[in-house]
Amino acid sequence: MAGRNTLGSLFGRSPIGPIQEHMQVAFEAAEHLPELVQASADEDWNRAKEIYKAIIESEKNADKMKRDVRRHLPKSLFLPVPRSDLLVLVGIQDQVANTAQDFASILMGRDMRFPEKLAPAVHELTQTSVACCGQALAAIQELDELLEVGFSGREVKRVEAMLNELDKLERRTDKQQFNLRRKLFKLEDELHPVDVMFYYRATALLGSLADCAEKVGDHLQILLAK
Template identity: 60%
Template sequence: MAGSNPLSDLFGRSPIKPIQQHMQVANDAAQLLPVFLEAASRGDWPGASEAFNQIKAAEQEADKLKRSVRRHLPNSLFLPVSRNDLLELVTIQDHVANTAKDVTGLMLGRQMQFPEQLQQPLLELATTCAATCAQALAGIQELDELLEVGFTGGREVTRVEGLIRELEKLEGRTDKQAQKLRAHLFKLERELYPVDVMFYYQVIGLMTAMADAAERVGHRLQILMAK
């Protein structure tokens, strides 16, 4: 029996598949963020810990996929995009999984519960962040079709441009939600412990950074289509 080719097993006929798989795993981590926050808001730390462990596992899997792509992506792709462009795309995608782990790890380590008045707006922000990441995944899932049309012209490019516009709208919504959340937190600051306040702002900032990373995935797709 002929031995398997690790490079062929990883990439098959296209270098696109492992990049899509990487974004799928990163999105898996992002989708668990609202689950974690719901458990944390109830003080259900075993439930929050379970969600964190799943996020951590997804982040670790994303790291493995990232390393595999970096090691095995051929220098000569014979594609209308460069190797460096694809490697940059994977790096941006990786920020999604990393940030999901950072948010939940910070909150779990401190058993952090936001003030009751902020919990619903925080969950709404997390839900929109997760939707933004899912939209980025939807764009990455079109890479196969973009490859077939050479990343230029046609219905597929128009479709992906529409996905990116929706992605930008979702990321813009996270900015507005975060702004309102910070404004509400500012009004409560004098009633809260200063150290807690500092970490509340940090969590909000990390969540918006995750949505920003998802938006940058879309921007990278735009760059690929423009070349």
């Protein structure tokens, strides 16, 4: 498009591309979690280790990309949003990868296998939390289009609809997390207390993953309002 070509001729590579790529890599750290949970349920620890390595690699790549964006994002941008807001956005995106790694590290550090009575609820929460991250990524992928139209018009409405769907997904994780905690509470007397503590911690991290995705959407919503 003409607008994109004009931006490119003025500044070379758009600063938005690396921000979108960073969110893609952060999402890649999260999207491995359902298969990691399944591998632990199957007690396939060789498979789990391979998945864990992929998560670690994605988190490292996200960290590197975050530093690169912070170092190289131009200080003077003719854009509808301040440079500082874009830097904040990258920091929030990075929390997605960090939280995914934190959950994976607890799982692998303890060879954690959730009790069979909890397994369906854990899988459900994991899937929905990752879906939140995917929805946040989809919204961020529209950022360059939003810039082209000056954060106005039909594109804004389309992104707002995507963010509304993200909110719905995050609220679903709240309910799923509550239900999972209730199930765990009823099983506490049957389980080792230390295991119970880490089950609660792992569950909380899955909820935090969805919260991180929602924060990405919230910050994008702030950009839309400016």
